[in-house]
Amino acid sequence: MSTDIHSKLYAHELRRRHATGDAEKLAGTLLDAQVDLNPHQVAAALFAFQSPLSKGAILADEVGLGKTIEAGLLLSQRWTEGARRILVITPANLRKQWAQEMAEKFFLPTTILEAASYKRLEADGMRPFEQNAIIICSLPFAARHEEEIMTTRWDLAVIDEAHRLRNVYKNSNKTGKALKSALANVPKVLLTATPLQNSLMELYGLVSIIDDYAFGDAKSFRAQYAQRGDANFDSLKERLTPLCHRTLRRQVTEYVSYTNRVPLTEEFTPTEAERQLYKDVSDYLQRDELEALPSSQRTLMTLVMRKLLASSTFAIAGMLHNLAAKLERQLKTDQFVRKAIFEAEADEDIDGFRETREEWGAENIDDDADFEPELLTEEQRATIGLEIEELRTFADEATAITQNAKGEALLKALRAGFDKAEELGAARKAIIFTESRRTQDYLVSLLSANSYADKLVLFNGSNTDERSKAIYSDWVDKHRGSDRVTGSRSADIRAALVDHFRDSAEIMIATEAAAEGINLQFCSIVVNYDLPWNPQRIEQRIGRCHRYGQKHDVVVVNFLNRENAADQRVYELLNEKFQLFEGVFGASDEVLGAIGSGVDFEKRISEIYQNCRTAEDIEASFKALRAEMEQEIDATMQDTRRTLLEHFDAEVHDRLKINLDRSKEYMNRYERKLWAVTKHELGRDAAFDDDHLTFTLKKAVGPSQPGGFFLGKAGLDGHRYRIGHPLAQFLLDIAAQRDLPPRHLVFDYTNWEATSAALKPFVGLRGSIACRVLSVTGVDAQDHIVLAAITDEGKAIDPTAARRLFDLPVNARKADKMPDDLGGALDEQFSEILTAIDAQRADWLQQEMDKLDDWAEDKRTGLKADLKKYDDELADLKKRVRLAGSLQDKLTLQRAKQQCEKKRDEAWRAYDGEAKEIEERKERLLDRVAEQLTQDTETTDLFTITFEII
Numbered sequence: 001m002s003t004d005i006h007s008k009l010y011a012h013e014l015r016r017r018h019a020t021g022d023a024e025k026l027a028g029t030l031l032d033a034q035v036d037l038n039p040h041q042v043a044a045a046l047f048a049f050q051s052p053l054s055k056g057a058i059l060a061d062e063v064g065l066g067k068t069i070e071a072g073l074l075l076s077q078r079w080t081e082g083a084r085r086i087l088v089i090t091p092a093n094l095r096k097q098w099a100q101e102m103a104e105k106f107f108l109p110t111t112i113l114e115a116a117s118y119k120r121l122e123a124d125g126m127r128p129f130e131q132n133a134i135i136i137c138s139l140p141f142a143a144r145h146e147e148e149i150m151t152t153r154w155d156l157a158v159i160d161e162a163h164r165l166r167n168v169y170k171n172s173n174k175t176g177k178a179l180k181s182a183l184a185n186v187p188k189v190l191l192t193a194t195p196l197q198n199s200l201m202e203l204y205g206l207v208s209i210i211d212d213y214a215f216g217d218a219k220s221f222r223a224q225y226a227q228r229g230d231a232n233f234d235s236l237k238e239r240l241t242p243l244c245h246r247t248l249r250r251q252v253t254e255y256v257s258y259t260n261r262v263p264l265t266e267e268f269t270p271t272e273a274e275r276q277l278y279k280d281v282s283d284y285l286q287r288d289e290l291e292a293l294p295s296s297q298r299t300l301m302t303l304v305m306r307k308l309l310a311s312s313t314f315a316i317a318g319m320l321h322n323l324a325a326k327l328e329r330q331l332k333t334d335q336f337v338r339k340a341i342f343e344a345e346a347d348e349d350i351d352g353f354r355e356t357r358e359e360w361g362a363e364n365i366d367d368d369a370d371f372e373p374e375l376l377t378e379e380q381r382a383t384i385g386l387e388i389e390e391l392r393t394f395a396d397e398a399t400a401i402t403q404n405a406k407g408e409a410l411l412k413a414l415r416a417g418f419d420k421a422e423e424l425g426a427a428r429k430a431i432i433f434t435e436s437r438r439t440q441d442y443l444v445s446l447l448s449a450n451s452y453a454d455k456l457v458l459f460n461g462s463n464t465d466e467r468s469k470a471i472y473s474d475w476v477d478k479h480r481g482s483d484r485v486t487g488s489r490s491a492d493i494r495a496a497l498v499d500h501f502r503d504s505a506e507i508m509i510a511t512e513a514a515a516e517g518i519n520l521q522f523c524s525i526v527v528n529y530d531l532p533w534n535p536q537r538i539e540q541r542i543g544r545c546h547r548y549g550q551k552h553d554v555v556v557v558n559f560l561n562r563e564n565a566a567d568q569r570v571y572e573l574l575n576e577k578f579q580l581f582e583g584v585f586g587a588s589d590e591v592l593g594a595i596g597s598g599v600d601f602e603k604r605i606s607e608i609y610q611n612c613r614t615a616e617d618i619e620a621s622f623k624a625l626r627a628e629m630e631q632e633i634d635a636t637m638q639d640t641r642r643t644l645l646e647h648f649d650a651e652v653h654d655r656l657k658i659n660l661d662r663s664k665e666y667m668n669r670y671e672r673k674l675w676a677v678t679k680h681e682l683g684r685d686a687a688f689d690d691d692h693l694t695f696t697l698k699k700a701v702g703p704s705q706p707g708g709f710f711l712g713k714a715g716l717d718g719h720r721y722r723i724g725h726p727l728a729q730f731l732l733d734i735a736a737q738r739d740l741p742p743r744h745l746v747f748d749y750t751n752w753e754a755t756s757a758a759l760k761p762f763v764g765l766r767g768s769i770a771c772r773v774l775s776v777t778g779v780d781a782q783d784h785i786v787l788a789a790i791t792d793e794g795k796a797i798d799p800t801a802a803r804r805l806f807d808l809p810v811n812a813r814k815a816d817k818m819p820d821d822l823g824g825a826l827d828e829q830f831s832e833i834l835t836a837i838d839a840q841r842a843d844w845l846q847q848e849m850d851k852l853d854d855w856a857e858d859k860r861t862g863l864k865a866d867l868k869k870y871d872d873e874l875a876d877l878k879k880r881v882r883l884a885g886s887l888q889d890k891l892t893l894q895r896a897k898q899q900c901e902k903k904r905d906e907a908w909r910a911y912d913g914e915a916k917e918i919e920e921r922k923e924r925l926l927d928r929v930a931e932q933l934t935q936d937t938e939t940t941d942l943f944t945i946t947f948e949i950i
Contacts, residue, residue, distance in 0.1 A: 002810070003743070004738055004740055004812075005743060005812070006680065006810070007680045008736060008738055008740060010673040010674075010676055010677045010735070011735035012736055012773060012783075012942060014673055014674060014677070015732060016784075017781050017782050018782060018783075019837075020049050020052045020780045021046060023042075024662075024666050025046075025077065026045055026046065026073060026666075027663070027670050028080065028670060028724075029073055029076045029077045029080060029106075030073070030666075030667050031667050031671060031674075032107065032723050032724045033105055033106050034105045034106070035069055035106075037663055038065075038069075038252070038255055038256060039252075039255060039656040039657070039660035040252050040255070041065075041069050041070045041073065042073070042660075044059050044061060044067075044245050044247070048074055048189055049074075050242070051847065052780040053847070053932060053933075054242070055188065055211040056188035056189055057243060057245060058189075058206055059191050059245055060191075060192055060195045060244055060245065060246040060645060061247045061248075062246075062247070063193045063539075064249060064543075064547070064548075065249060065252065067160075067192075067193070068097075068098065068101055068160070068191070069105065070191075071088075071160075071189060072101060072102060072105055072106045074156070075156070075158070078155060078156050079108055080724065084132060085130070085153060085154045085155045086135070086154070086155055086156050086157075086158075087129075087134075087149070087183075087186075088135065088136045088137075088157075088158045088160070089138070089139055089157065089160070089179065090136065090160035090161065091160065091161050091536075092114075092141075093515075093536075093540070094516060095112050096112070096516050097540075100518070102134060103491065107722075107724060111133045113135055114138070118141075118145075128148075129148055129149060130152060139159075139161075139164065139179070140175060142178075143178035143179055143182075146178040147182075150181065150182045150183075150184075154187075155187070156188075156189070157183050157187070157188045158189045159189070160191045161191070162190035162191055162206060162209075163193075163194045165179060165180075165205065165209060166195070166205045166206050167201075167205055168205040168208065169204060169205045169208060169218045170205075183209075188210055190206060190209065195244060195645065196644065200221075201222060201226055203644070204226075207240070210243060213852060213855045213925065214243060214851065217862055219865070220858040220861045220862030221858070224236075224858070233643055233644065239854060246647075247652060251652045252656065255656065256548055258584045259546065259553045259554060260554070260584055261546055261553070261583055261584075262420065262424075262554065263558070263575070264416060264417060264555055264556065264557045264558075266409045266410075266412060266413040266416075266558070266559050266560070267409070267561075267562050268405045268406050268409035269563060270405050270563055271405055273401050274405060276397065277309075277394065278309060280394055280397065281309050281320075284390065285305055286611075290387070291383060291387050292326075292327055292387060293305075299603070299606065299610075301346070302610055304346050304350060305319065306609055306610075307436075308436055310530065310561075311435055312404050312434075312436065312442050314404075314441070315439045317395050317398035317399045317438075318438045320395035321392075321395045324392050327384055327387060328388055331376070331381060331384055331385065349437050350435055351460055351511035351513040406529070407446050410446070410529060411446070411450055414430060414507075414527070417525045417527070417555050417557055418430070420525075420555050421525055421555060426552035427522060429507075429520075429523035429524065429525065430507050431510055431514065431520060431523055431526055431527065432507060432508070432509045432510065432529050433511070433528055434511060434530045435530040435532065437460055439529070440458065440460060440509050440511060443509050444456060447507065447509070452506065455507055457497055457501045457504075457505040457507070457509075458497075458508070459497050459501075459509070459511070459513060459514040460510070460511040460514075461511065468493065468497060471500045472492065472496045475499060475500070476492065482708075482717045483719045483720050494518060498518055501520070501523070502522050508523070512532075512537070515537060515541045520545045521545065521547060521549040521551075524550065524552040524553065524555060525555045526544070526545050526546070526555070526557065527557040531558055531570070531571070533606070535578045535601060538578075538580050539580060542554065542556055542580065542581075556580075558571065565615045566622075569619070570605055570622075573622065573626060573629075577629050604625055608622065671693075671711060674711065674721075675693060677731060677732060678721070678728065678731055679695075680735075681731040681734055681735055682695070682697070682701065682731070684698075685701055686701075692710070693710065693711040695708075695709050696709070697727075701727065701730070702730035703726040703730055704726065707719060740942075741815075743945050744813045744814065744815045745769075745811070745812055745945055745948075746810065746812075746813065746947070746950060747809075747949045748809040748950055749808055749950065750763075752807075758797075758800070758804070759805065759949065762791065762801075764950070765791045765792070765795075765948070765949060766791065766792045766946065766948040767791035767797070767820075768790055768792075768819035768820040768822060769787060769788070769819070769943075769944070770787070770788050770789075770823075770826060770941075770943075771785065771786070771787050771941075772785075772786055772826050772940065772942060774833060774937060774938075775938045775939070776837060776935055777935060777937075778933070778934060778935035779935075780837075780840075780935075782837075784830075784833050786799065786830065786833075787799050788802070788822040788826045788829065789801075789805070789822075790820055799829060808949075815945070817946060819944045819945060822944070830939070834937070837935070841933045841935075844933065845929060845930065845933060848925075848926070848929045849926065852922045852925055855922070856918050856919065856922050860918065863914055866911075867904065867908065870900060870903055870904035874904060877893060877896055877900055878897065881894055
């Protein structure tokens with residue numbers, strides 16, 4: 001049995017603040033998190049914690065190793081410590097995935113900020129960036145709100161896909177500069193698989209976002225590292241070591257198993273009617289001016305129209321009808337409606353259109369709101385009328401086509417895919433991705449008519465169809481009263497549809513809404529009915545199934561139009577250059593990093609479709625694009641990346657093994673302590689099953705109602721019990737704050753299932769134990785729980801052995817004498833702890849001094865480079881003066897030499913002034929660091945008892 005004393009001790013141990021870099025710091029977070037323990041992720045999180053003076057870190061693990069999970073561990077730990085101002089900045093299309101993963105895996109509250117929600121919060125009188133939740137927003141959105149972010153006091157900022165900012169040192173990188181300025185004084189974690197792609201200056205750019213004092217400036221960095229081959233790589237690697245952490249996939253195969261991707265390409269030939277429709281609409285889109293597509297957003301809208309045209313005749317028919325109808329309404333009002341008539345329709349049919357528009361940098365919906373409408377001229381009315389007739393004709397063409405060649409090819413591909421899955425031993429599960437909801441409706445009709453009617457489940461941005469609503473209703477009834485039901489309809493219906501797909505359906509027909517934030521490891525067939533041109537979006541899709549936990553090879557099905565030269569070239573690039581469809585890992589970070597943003601690649605493809613009118617033009621344009629990519633994926637730079645960022649496999653293996661063993665040990669210990677506190681504090685208010693670590697609460701206690709609870713990650717029905725659960729926090733509060741009267745504990749060593757050589761000599765003896773907490777505040781806040789024990793004969797028991805006493809079976813009795821005063825023994829231990837802390841802080845101060853010395857030397861190196869330039873110029877002019885043959889030439893060169901000497905002297909004076917300012921600035925920075933390292937201490941007595949060991 002445990003006692004009030006055990007419960008109080010365990011409660012303080014579970015809530016203890018750990019020193020920066022202490023592996024046990026993450027134990028509570030790991031126990032709370034709904035993730036499988038992977039040691040490389042723990043290593044990355046610990047790396048980011050390694051110094052409290054650090055301004056941040058770059059976590060650069062290869063693609064597929066779970067950098068989001070690494071960041072989640074950091075966010076969860078900071079949230080547990082009380083941080084409430086946390087900002088996550090990510091590409092627009094990853095915002096929902098971040099919110100979903102933080103909620104599902106770490107139970108963290110998040111809110112997505114974008115234009116509409118920002119305005120709504122502002123209208124309600126709130127400060128949108130100051131909420132009791134982790135703020136998630138896109139890169140462009142954060143850049144637009146630079147000043148507001150700058151004036152908010154953040155505890156931590158995470159920037160995902162940070163390689164997009166690697167050219168921040170260039171004046172043209174406005175987004176990067178805005179974010180660097182906004183977050184200048186905020187601790188930051190940058191996530192990117194490719195911190196270095198084409199130039200060492202990119203690495204400088206990313207590091208400068210973290211810490212402007214890591215290197216001098218762009219000029220001195222270029223002079224030292226970016227122009228001299230490998231001469232200074234050892235020095236550069238040493239300076240990068242505390243800032244950048246990278247693990248490779250091949251280094252973790254002992255812990256993470258990967259399956260293969262198996263490509264399956266289904267070719268199809270469009271019918272004559274489909275070919276004619278494609279030609280008519282394509283010719284229409286290539287005109288210089290169109291009334292239906294406003295010029296301000298013409299490029300993006302043309303892309304969308306082409307995607308719908310390639311998707312299905314049903315998708316393009318609906319869009320054409322609506323464009324014609326809106327132009328007709330425009331004619332009836334006798335006015336131009338300047339707001340984009342296209343956007344609402346695109347948003348209605350294409351999930352993710354808003355994200356695409358934001359990624360493309362297109363204007364906001366309200367951009368035209370202040371324009372006055374203008375009356376149409378007769379000429380304009382006639383032009384619009386002709387365009388309406390054309391759109392109606394095209395729409396009728398599309399509507400007349402009731403069978404699509406690609407749809408027929410899908411039926412064939414599904415049969416082949418299911419055959420392949422069965423051959424691989426996988427379940428008959430396939431997810432079909434389309435970019436259009438109208439195409440989704442068509443596929444439902446097509447598959448229902450071909451024996452799949454009762455095997456389908458849909459997934460899109462709204463999920464308002466009758467089938468989805470029924471699945472959702474049944475799911476809520478089944479899981480009512482458990483943690484599976486969050487109360488958020490959008491989150492719960494996603495979970496319901498995924499569960500139904502896993503348990504009942506064979507095929508999920510999904511729009512882009514399913515490409516982020518859901519995990520489908522049980523499905524091993526991915527069908528790209530519509531293939532995005534953005535390789536990062538394709539990787540996201542395939543990554544829903546081909547991810548950690550997938551037990552089978554994943555079949556990736558793509559469709560290829562035999563008649564379309566551009567489609568064929570796009571597929572070749574995606575397949576051969578991006579390596580998206582086959583292999584163990586899929587898309588390599590070398591290639592995805594080379595393009596920086598998939599949107600840039602998508603724009604290039606869109607330009608080719610829009611501007612090339614012959615097969616020869618298409619061939620030439622794609623050849624040029626391929627050549628550009630080959631230049632960007634440079635072998636020499638890959639060698640440089642390996643030299644600077646990677647560690648030896650043996651070294652990594654040893655570190656990961658230690659992290660794995662320690663983390664498991666800490667988690668087991670924390671689990672036992674939490675279980676013991678819960679059992680003791682609830683007593684008869686709950687029925688406990690020790691074998692399965694579950695309990696049933698019989699009545700309301702604190703914040704929790706009666707019901708079932710389970711400790712661990714088993715996914716049982718009921719409430720997931722963890723340190724962060726409100727009931728656990730309630731019980732820990734009671735235990736930690738309890739006043740304890742003097743007690744006598746009888747520890748039963750004889751009936752203990754374990755043994756301890758340190759305790760055995762004390763069996764049969766009595767004594768006293770005192771427990772006290774030392775709390776250290778400051779930049780590295782931490783708590784130390786110290787035990788001192790002594791026998792009645794005056795023999796001291798080692799503190800570690802004394803702590804083991806509380807693992808023994810025990811009985812509590814009323815104390816029959818006052819315990820001995822153990823204050824001196826406790827103070828002695830406190831002195832040792834504070835000495836170790838002081839030594840650690842001295843190390844951190846030395847690291848900062850070394851960093852600032854390097855920074856100052858970098859700055860001086862940059863100044864000396866200017867002086868050397870003048871010295872070289874002077875040496876050359878002196879030589880030319882001596883060699884000059886005529887008097888006029890000598891006079892001219894002598895004047896040039898004097899001018900150069902004057903500039904050199906001015907440069908020397910500037911050097912002296914700036915060198916002095918650098919030293920003064922370094923001293924001010926060191927003073928600030930020293931101020932940060934000040935600390936206060938406080939002690940709290942937990943209990944003093946008498947004991948005996950039998």
